[in-house]
Amino acid sequence: MSIKALVAHGSTNGSTAQIAERIGEVLREHGLDTEVRPAAQVGDVAPYDVVVIGGAVYAGRWHRDARRFARRNADQLSRKAVWLFSSGPLDASAAQRSIPPVAGARRAMAHLDAVEHRTFGGCLREGAKGRIARSLITSGRGGDFRDFDSVTAWAERIATQSLGARAEPERGDLRT
Template identity: 55%
Template sequence: MTAPHVLIAYASRNRGTAEIADWIGLTLTAEGVPADVRAAADIQDLCGYTAVVLGSGLYAGRWLRDATRFARGHRVALRAVPVWLFSSGPLDSSAAERDIPPVNGVVKVADELDAVEHATFGGRLVPGAHGLVARMILSRGRGGDFRDRAQVRAWARRIAATAALERPQLI
């Protein structure tokens, strides 16, 4: 039986999604499932991982390029293990109140990778964020932190329960 080892790969422009990835990693570890949290752009190979969580911040209705590039570049290896996807975006409480379906591009990724599941979490936009549009949104008072740590933790616990079961190791 292969020992579980989960990779949490993320794409994040302003660190909000990176922190969600960290929360997922901490939960998995606390549940006894070893996990590595890494920026998608820095990952060369998936050797040794028994499951992968991939997430990105949403920008103009899309994932960031690093996330889609990761999904495409590692398609064959990703199809060999359970893959869980998440998006972080809505700058309101909607994601904590109901299931928000993935955007079209992410539906495509989920299909291509035969993903187990996708979750949308609230986003965060706070002063210091990169970009003119980000600053415009903030100047209109529409920023804030809408990530629900308990929601993320509950989702990660379900991954931990599944990942603890036997899975084939990547080659």
């Protein structure tokens, strides 16, 4: 029986969605039956063994769709292997050091007993939605700071731990 994984994301300008897509590709490459979907469009998490929730960080807040998804599905998610990620720093800091989760992601981690949270660099380019985003771009603080090698390595760890947990028949769930 294959492991079913969901990568749900909250993304306004598409950068976080692209990180989620890469995570989904890596999980599939390792044999996990994986879906990648916007968090607002996921109705039921019951079919999944592993859930990755990602949210963009804007003005110090985890994306609303990621927060709502975590709250709406908290009961079921608390019994699954859940991993969280954020994207957002518009500099190289996420590649240089571990960045703790913002408050919304930290609360989700605690409520869901998540395995881990990881922050990746963000991306903000010309044409971004929102007054603040446009002002950041105009001031020269935009750019693409995503490190897809780091995203890939993290997704490989999720796959390896998920497959390892499945290989342990005495365990009741996929938590590591």
